[in-house]
Amino acid sequence: MDxxxxxxxxxxxxxxxxxxxxxxxxxxxxxLIFGLPLGVLLFLTGPRQMFEQKVLYQAxxxxxxxFRSVPFVILLIVMIPFTVxxxxxxxxxxxxxxxxxxxxxxxxxxxxxxxxxxxxxGIIEATQAAGATPRQIVVNALLPEAxxxxxxxxxxxxxxxxxxxxxxxxxGGGGLGDLAVRYxxxxxxxxxxxxxxxxxxxxxQVLQSVGDRLVVHFSxx
Amino acid sequence: xxxxxxxxxxxRVGGRSVPALHPTDLHIAQGEVFxxxxxxxxxxxxxxxxxxxxxxxxxxxxVIDGEDVTKLDAxxxxxxxxxxxxxxxxxxxxxxxxxxxxxxLPLKLAGELSRAQIDQRxxxxxxxxxxxxxxxxxxxxxxxGQKQRVGIARALSTNPKVLLCDEATSALDxxxxxxxxxxxxxxxxxxxxTILLITHEMDVIRRACDRVAVMDAGVIVxxxxxTDVFLHPQHPTTKRFVRExxxxxxxxxxxxxxxxxxxxxxxxxxxxxxxTPLLGSVARETGVDYSILAGRIDRIKDTxxxxxxxxxxxxxxxxxxxxxxxxxxxxxVLR
Numbered sequence: 388m389d390x391x392x393x394x395x396x397x398x399x400x401x402x403x404x405x406x407x408x409x410x411x412x413x414x415x416x417x418x419l420i421f422g423l424p425l426g427v428l429l430f431l432t433g434p435r436q437m438f439e440q441k442v443l444y445q446a447x448x449x450x451x452x453x454f455r456s457v458p459f460v461i462l463l464i465v466m467i468p469f470t471v472x473x474x475x476x477x478x479x480x481x482x483x484x485x486x487x488x489x490x491x492x493x494x495x496x497x498x499x500x501x502x503x504x505x506x507x508x509g510i511i512e513a514t515q516a517a518g519a520t521p522r523q524i525v526v527n528a529l530l531p532e533a534x535x536x537x538x539x540x541x542x543x544x545x546x547x548x549x550x551x552x553x554x555x556x557x558x559g560g561g562g563l564g565d566l567a568v569r570y571x572x573x574x575x576x577x578x579x580x581x582x583x584x585x586x587x588x589x590x591x592q593v594l595q596s597v598g599d600r601l602v603v604h605f606s607x608x
Numbered sequence: 609x610x611x612x613x614x615x616x617x618x619x620r621v622g623g624r625s626v627p628a629l630h631p632t633d634l635h636i637a638q639g640e641v642f643x644x645x646x647x648x649x650x651x652x653x654x655x656x657x658x659x660x661x662x663x664x665x666x667x668x669x670x671v672i673d674g675e676d677v678t679k680l681d682a683x684x685x686x687x688x689x690x691x692x693x694x695x696x697x698x699x700x701x702x703x704x705x706x707x708x709x710x711x712x713l714p715l716k717l718a719g720e721l722s723r724a725q726i727d728q729r730x731x732x733x734x735x736x737x738x739x740x741x742x743x744x745x746x747x748x749x750x751x752x753g754q755k756q757r758v759g760i761a762r763a764l765s766t767n768p769k770v771l772l773c774d775e776a777t778s779a780l781d782x783x784x785x786x787x788x789x790x791x792x793x794x795x796x797x798x799x800x801x802t803i804l805l806i807t808h809e810m811d812v813i814r815r816a817c818d819r820v821a822v823m824d825a826g827v828i829v830x831x832x833x834x835t836d837v838f839l840h841p842q843h844p845t846t847k848r849f850v851r852e853x854x855x856x857x858x859x860x861x862x863x864x865x866x867x868x869x870x871x872x873x874x875x876x877x878x879x880x881x882x883x884t885p886l887l888g889s890v891a892r893e894t895g896v897d898y899s900i901l902a903g904r905i906d907r908i909k910d911t912x913x914x915x916x917x918x919x920x921x922x923x924x925x926x927x928x929x930x931x932x933x934x935x936x937x938x939x940x941v942l943r
Contacts, residue, residue, distance in 0.1 A: 513700035516660055516772075517714035517762070518689035527713065531704040607703045607746040 394576040400566065404586060407562035409480050410552045411590075414487035415545055422492040422544075423537075425451070426499025427525060433500070437511070437521060451493040459490045459551050463558050483560035487551055495544040502536030503529055535606045542598025546591050553587070563587050609802050610636040610659065610770065615668030617654050628654040630826045631668065636819075641796050641803045641909075643817035643834070645810060645849055651826040652806040656772050659804065660692045661685055673769055690718055693763030697775035699755040701747040701762075708734070708743040711761045718766060733761040737791065753784035760791060764799075771795070773805035777812055789816045793909070810853035814838060814908050822846045835908050839876045839915065840938065854904065861917075865901060865943070870921035872901065872943040873929060877914035881936040887918075890931045895923030917942065 429447055432440040457465070463486045470477045470485045506529055514528040530537070553564020563583045571580025612634040618625045629651045636642045646652040657663040658670060661677060670677045673691075680688055701710050708730050715726045734740045737757040747755055756776060763771055773792065777785040793816050796803050807813060813820045813834055820837050822830040824845040830837055841847045851858065865872055877884075882905065891898060902917040920928055932939045 507698075507700065509696055509698055509700035510702060512662060513694070513696060513762075514702075514713070514717075516662060516689055516692070516694040517717055518686040518766075519717045520686060523717050527717065528702060532702060534704060605704070608748050 392578040392582060394570065394574075394579050395582050400563075400579075400582060400586070403561060403563045403566045403583070406480050406560070407549070407552050407564070407587075407590070410483050410487060410555065410560065410562055411545065411548050413480070413484045414491060414548055414552075415541075417484065417488040418491040418495050418544060418548070419541065421488065422495035423499055425492065425496035426503065427529075429496055429500040430503040430529075431521075431525075433504075437524070451496060454489065454493040455497070459486070460554050460557060462486050462490050463554065467558070478559045479561060482558060483552065483555035483562075486558075487548055487555070490551055491544055491548050494547060495540060498540035498543060499533075499537060502533045502540055505536055506532045535602045538598060538601045538605060542594060542602075545594050545598070549587060549591055549594070563590075609638040609640075609673060610634075610804065611669075611671040612655075612658075613669045613671070615655075615658060615665050615670055617651075617658060617663060618666045627826055629658075632828060634821065634828065634831075636802060636804060638802055639796070639800045640818045641793065641805065641816055643813040643820040644804070644806045644823055645808065645813050645820060646806075646823035646845075647808060650823040652823045653774065654826075655823070656774055656804060656806050659770070659772060660689050660694060690714065690766040691768050692770045692772060693766070693768035694772040694774065695756065695759040695763050695776045697778045699747070699752075699759045699779075701755055701758055703747055706744050706746055707739060707750070707758050710747065710758055711765055714762060714765045729765065730761075733764055736764070736795075737761045751784070752780050753788060756780065756784075756788050757791065760788075760795070764795070764801075769802060771801050771803045773803060775807060776805065778807065778809070785812065786815065792816055810838075810849045814853065814906075816909065818909065822849065835878055835911055835913065838908055839878060839913060861902065865917075865919070868899070868901065868919045870919045871925050871929070871941065872917065872919050873932065874915065874917045874940040874942055875932060876938040876940075877905075877916075877936075878938070879911055879913070882912040882914045884936070886932075886935055886937065887916075890928050890935075891923075894925075894928040894931065896920050896925055896928040897922045 429444065429451070430436060431438045432444040432447070466486045466489060467477045470482055473485045474481045476482045510528055510532055511524060514524045519527065552560065552562045553567065555562060556565025556568050563586055567580050567583040570576045571583065612632055614631045614633060615629065616627070616631045617629040618627045632655065644652040644655060654663055658665050659672070659677070665678055675688065677688060702713065705713070711730045711733055712726050715721055715729060721729065734743055737760055739754060739757050739761070742750060742754065747758065750758065777788050780788060789812060792803060795801055805812070805816065817834050819832065820834050821828045822837065822843060822845055829843040830841070830846045837846060838850060841850045887898060898918045898920050900916055901919055903915065905914040907913070929939065929941070
C-alpha cells in the first residue's frame with residue numbers, strides 16, 4: 388500500500404474527509420433553511436400562481452440569477468468581508484460555509500420552485516375549495532405533494548456543494564478537494580489526487596443513492 | 609337555495625375582455641340535482657366555479673342559502689367553502705396521503721374537531737362510499753371509480769349544503785359512471801343535498817338530474833325539467849345533444865324511411881303512459897297497420913319514457929292520428 392501510494396498521509400486524508408463532511412453538512416442545513424422558503428416564494432409569486440406578483444417575482448428572480456451566474460470562486464473572494472462578519476473568520480471550515488450557502492441557496496430555490504410547479508394545479512384548487520388558507524395549502528398540499536421532487540433537489544444540491552467545497556481550498560477551507568489541488572496538482576503527487584478523488588466519488592455515490600432511495604420511498608404515484 | 613342574479617364573467621386576454629358567461633339569472637332549489645350541459649367552452653365550468661368563487665364574478669350577485677357569496681371577505685369565503693363540497697373530473701386527490709387522510713383533510717383544515725372525532729367521521733364517510741377496507745391505501749392504488757368515491761367522501765366530510773360536480777364522471781368508463789351517479793343520487797336523497805353538476809354527456813343528465821340547463825356560448829339556451837328538455841328539445845344545441853345521446857343521425861333516418869309507405873309519426877310516452885297498451889287498441893279501433901321504425905324505452909332518472917317512430921298504413925290513418933292526440937302521449941308528425 389505504502390509503496391503504491393508513497394505520498395499519502397492517511398491522518399491528513401482523514402482530517403480532510405471530516406472537513407469536507409462538516410462543510411457539506413453545515414452548508415446544506417443553512418441552504419435548506421434559506422432555500423426552501425425562497426423557492427416557495429418564487430413559486431407562489433410566479434406567473435399564474437396563487438399570489439402572482441410580477442414585480443416581486445422578477446426582482447427575486449433577478450437576484451437568484453445574479454447569484455447563480457457569479458462563478459463560485461469569485462463569490463468566495465468577494466464575500467470575504469461578509470464572511471468575517473457572519474462566521475467570525477474567513478478561513479477554514481467556518482469561513483467556507485457562508486459562501487457555500489450563498490452559492491447554493493439560489494440554485495436550490497430554483498429546484499424547489501420547479502418541483503412545486505410539478506404539483507397538479509387541480510390539487511391546489513381542491514384544497515382551496517375545501518376552505519384552506521394559503522398557508523394551509525402550502526403546508527398540507529403543496530409541500531407533501533412535491534416532497535419527492537424536493538428530496539431530489541436536496542440530493543442534487545448536496546452533490547453540487549461537494550464540488551463547491553473543493554474550491555474552498557482557495558480561502559484555506561480545507562477538505563478533500565483542497566488536498567487534491569495542493570498535493571496532487573501543485574506538488575505533482577498523483578497518488579494523493581487519486582485517493583482524494585476516489586473518496587469524493589464515494590461520497591457523491593452515497594449521496595445520490597440515498598437520495599434516490601428516499602425519492603422512491605416517498606413517491607406514491 | 610342558489611340564486612344567480614345577473615351574474616356575468618369576462619376574462620381579460622391580452623388587454624381584451626372576452627365574455628365567458630353573459631348576464632345570467634338562475635335559481636336552483638334546495639334538494640334538487642341540477643345539471644348543466646354544454647360543449648367545452650360553453651361557460652358551464654365558469655358558472656359552477658363562481659358558486660364557491662374559484663372564479664371571481666365580473667358582476668351580479670350569487671345568493672346561497674340567504675348569503676351573498678360575492679360579498680364575502682377572505683375569512684368568510686373560507687368558512688363558506690366548507691359548506692360547499694366539490695368533486696372533480698381528475699379527482700384531485702393528494703397522492704401523498706392515504707384515502708383516510710384525504711377524506712380527513714377538509715376537517716383538519718377546519719380545525720374544529722378533535723383527532724378522535726375526525727377519525728370517526730372519516731370511518732362513517734368511507735362506509736357511505738363503500739371504501740372502508742381501502743382506508744390505508746394511497747390513491748395510486750385505486751381504480752378511477754374508487755378515486756372518485758374518495759373525492760365524494762372528502763367533499764361530504766364537512767357536511768356541505770351543496771355539492772358541485774365538475775365533469776365528475778367524464779374520466780370514467782360507462783359502468784363506473786353509472787355507479788358513481790347512483791351514489792350521487794343516493795346521497796341527494798338521503799342527505800337532501802343540493803347537487804349542481806356539469807357535464808358534456810346528456811346521458812349523465814338523463815340518469816341523475818331533476819332539471820337541466822343547456823349552455824351555449826356563455827348563455828343558458830334552454831332550461832327545464834329533464835323529461836321536458838329531453839323529450840321535447842327546442843333549441844338546436846339541445847337537439848344536437850339529445851341526438852348524440854341517442855346516437856341517431858336524422859339524415860340517415862330520413863334516408864331509411866324514404867322507402868317506407870304511409871304516414872310517419874313519432875310518439876313520446878312519458879311516466880305512467882309508457883306502460884299503457886295504446887298502439888294495439890288504436891290499431892283495432894281504426895284498422896290501421898303500424899310498423900315500428902325506431903324506438904327506445906328507457907328511464908329519465910326515475911321516470912319511465914318511451915319514444916316510438918311508427919309508419920301507419922291502411923285503415924283510417926287520420927282517425928288513428930286523432931286517437932293519439934287524445935291519448936296521454938305526445939305526437940309529432942314526421943311525414
